[in-house]
Amino acid sequence: MxxxxxxxxxxxxxxxxxxxxxxxxxxxxxxxxxxxxxxxxxxxxxxxxxxxxxxxxxxxxxxxxxxxxxxxxxxxxxxxxxxxxxxxxxxxxxxxxxxxxxxxxxxxxxxxxxxxxxxxxxxxxxxxxxxxxxxxxxxxxxxxxxxxxxxxxxxxxPISSTRIRRVLQDGYPERATAMLGRPWEIRGAVVHGDKLGRVLGWPTANMWMGRHLEPARGVYAVTVALPDGTEAKGVANIGRRPTLGGDPETRLETYIFDWSGDLYGQEIGVRLVKFLRADAKFAGLEELKAAIAQDAEDARAALG
CATH class of the missing domain: 3.40.50.620 (HUPs)
Structure with missing residues (x-):
């Protein structure tokens, strides 16, 4: 370059x-x-x-x-x-x-x-x-x-970057996939979160959206490009965590199915496959935990 x-x-x-x-x-x-x-x-x-x-x-x-x-x-x-x-x-x-x-x-x-x-x-x-x-x-x-x-x-x-941005903001990643010829990927380094996912039983890889377009906030079925070149399936949330009082900046939290390891400081790519539901505020951690379990089930079904 x-x-x-x-x-x-x-x-x-x-x-x-x-x-x-x-x-x-x-x-x-x-x-x-x-x-x-x-x-x-x-x-x-x-x-x-x-x-x-x-x-x-x-x-x-x-x-x-x-x-x-x-x-x-x-x-x-x-x-x-x-x-x-x-x-x-x-x-x-x-x-x-x-x-x-x-x-x-x-x-x-x-x-x-x-x-x-x-x-x-x-x-x-x-x-x-x-x-x-x-x-x-x-x-x-x-x-x-x-x-x-x-x-x-x-x-x-006509296919254009503007149209792709619009369908992502409207929650249609599969339309973006069709125009791109591949799923849209958010690529970045995994950062330390507050480890709450681990406490809830759903440890997540956290990333900041940074200069990336912010798509529709909510839960997605995703595939994840891992540092070793393999691809895994998972479920991700893009949002500001309203149940936990809200974040000043949008974050991407990804739970990777059937995988364990340390990704801190490493670069991964999260590829949006299907929008599952909008960002929501839950009454408490138990309700949030149940929602995450349902999201994971829905994502597995969507990914086949």
């Missing part, structure tokens, strides 16, 4: 490049990568994306909205065939760069791109001054080919 376009090693120059924020690396993003590769199959496949996401740069006070943080995004792009990810630092200098300068200095000189592909709605440069048509015009003048990729559509219309 390269973050500075001025420091690209010679062996990584000359790639065919897919362009976009690529948040989520959904089926539409896959189509942009495939188009870049198909145009120049002999060249390395590279992706140009931006970090932080431009929206995080311009609107830092927005609630977290990311589907994929950079390490997970780079891994998903690699799985989709990218040999190199150029996660360009999106700072004031890059934000203020005119479209023509971005094309000439970053794409042509910095990366030595041999072909460019992007979605129809791609925009770049100062105040989004360049679009797909401008990119194609600049590239043609420089002798570089372009492929402008139409959106991938399903029965509801």
């Amino acid at each position: 390269i973050q500075d376009w001025r420091e690209v090693p010679p062996e990584l120059r000359g790639a065919t490049i897919a362009l976009g924020n690529m948040d989520g690396v959904h089926r539409g993003h896959h189509a942009v990568l495939q188009a870049a590769h198909a145009a120049r199959p002999g060249a390395k496949l590279g992706v140009v994306t931006f970090e932080p996401h431009p929206r995080e740069h311009f609107r830092p006070d927005d609630p977290p909205f990311r589907l994929t943080l950079l390490p997970a995004k780079a891994a998903a792009l690699g799985a989709a065939g990218a040999a190199v990810v150029f996660a360009l630092r999106f700072d004031a200098a890059l934000a203020g760069m005119p479209a023509e300068t971005f094309f000439a200095e970053v794409l042509r000189e910095g990366l030595g791109a041999v072909h460019l592909s992007c979605g129809q709605d791609f925009a770049f440069g100062h105040r989004r001054g360049g679009d797909a048509t401008v990119l194609a015009r600049l590239a043609e003048a420089a002798g570089i080919g372009t492929t402008i990729v139409p959106p991938v559509v399903d029965a509801q219309g």
Whole structure:
């Protein structure tokens, strides 16, 4: 992964490049990568994306909205065939760069791109001054080919990161799975909780949502990508624990079925499969304990 376009090693120059924020690396993003590769199959496949996401740069006070943080995004792009990810630092200098300068200095000189592909709605440069048509015009003048990729559509219309965020916030993770081509995963380090789950008989792996989008609060049937590369089944709660007085920050608590071990400080991925019920407040710990037992049973049934 390269973050500075001025420091690209010679062996990584000359790639065919897919362009976009690529948040989520959904089926539409896959189509942009495939188009870049198909145009120049002999060249390395590279992706140009931006970090932080431009929206995080311009609107830092927005609630977290990311589907994929950079390490997970780079891994998903690699799985989709990218040999190199150029996660360009999106700072004031890059934000203020005119479209023509971005094309000439970053794409042509910095990366030595041999072909460019992007979605129809791609925009770049100062105040989004360049679009797909401008990119194609600049590239043609420089002798570089372009492929402008139409959106991938399903029965509801074009697949987009915005639509995926919406279905997750509405509690439909299986719709997100269909658009992503894989379950949506929240990836992070396991932190120490207050050990209450252990007392209740349901020890959980705790994570903070951090900069991830917050989906519908409640209980989910999940699968868990463990540090050793295996996948387990489980039940997870996303919320602020109203029964226990409420948390200031949203946490993800996952009980992993038929598994024991120490995950503190290690990274796991929790993949949302099915929404089971909304976050609820219970009268006391016994009622909460009974609800968790029912949730686990429902999750096992949902996961088959």
